[in-house]
Amino acid sequence: MIIEQFHRTQFALPQTVMEPPGNRTLVNLPVYFELAWPEGGFEPQEVDVTTLIGHEVRIRPTLVGATYVTGDGTTIGPTTSLGGPYPGGDITHEYVSADEVSPYISVEYGGEVSVDGGEWSTIPSTVTIDGPATPLEVLTSTNRLYSNDR
Template identity: 75%
Template sequence: MSGVTDPPPDDPGDDDFFSDIGDGDGIYTGFTQDKTTALAQTYPPGSSAEIPTSIYQYVAVINCAPNSPEQPRLEICDASVNFCLENVPDSSGPYSIIYRRTAEPDGSSPGDWSEIGRTCWTDSVPAASGSPAVELTEAMIVEQFHRTDFALPRAVIQPPDGSTLVNLPVYFQLDWPAAGFEPDEVDTTTLVGHEVRIRPTLIGATYVTGDGSSIGPTTSLGGGYPDGDVTHTYERSAEVSPHITVEYGGEVSVDGGEWTTIPSSATVAGPAAPLRVLASKNRLYDN
């Protein structure tokens, strides 16, 4: 991982914009949350909220090489994440450089980017004058979780070939297909400028046997003869369509941070596996 670059030795502006933390060790953290948010109320000279003849545009560049205003989140390094976790634990992080440029009110004719400060309140940096930052919320994460392309559980049945006999134990096994995200695989997306990683977890699987019975929910993936622990015995001949439903939970990591539990779950059903249950007949033959 790339490291955090050294912060500037001198405050580049009003002292009220900055805070030092630690027991006299002078650790520089940059803009406070209030001052980061207040950037949305700042306009170039000669412009104002009432008569916006020009505006400032802002971008928070995570303080890791090779990030830039054009690619502000290309790399999320441990040093930048940990700096804010250790020094400003109630902030959103990661440690970022704030860049600013002038533009027309409609965003056209932008000037050159220039650094104006640094902050651990990255999600409070506005997009432009008059445009408060859109903060990432738990509701956004939950909504994205439910948009996840979850892997649909496939039922593998033994005996194979789609047929079995009455009173013969049938073994079920859950098989994850290549398509979709199964438990512990990571789906990465971007929400309001943040890298959001969602990792599905298995809450439980229910094996629906197709004859009115079911097994579970359980965390067992079953298996074949003789060690499989998910079995069912059909008592009469029939044509059934067993399938498996899975309840997914999830964990989320934002901008390379720690994994936390998503307060929601989603249930999906896998495809049916048609099965013919046949009755066996005993016959006596003369020698």
């Protein structure tokens, strides 16, 4: 019953945050990815409380791993890194050609359970949740040199 309840948990839908901002980037420019948690749903370490056959059951999601799907056939992970913004973020990807891609983050949740205020125990199951795809336009840029002779 606990595993069934774990699978019914309203997990937080992972959100993709990218830099540079504005959903546009240039070929060969590093894009920094970050996993963000929305207000709704239960993210890792938040506790969902329910009652099963008269017992208080607390379920606490854990992060098993996140896979960053870049939209061009490349994935990064699984990893427990949440990434981060420029310059310190550790999840980056450089696109090699102009394209319109839709990156997203897939999160594998594990969980822990506590019954009637008892000790936390690991739930022997996981759930994988894909976050929504975020459109990203990858552009090329052409440099030109101009003479000041006029």
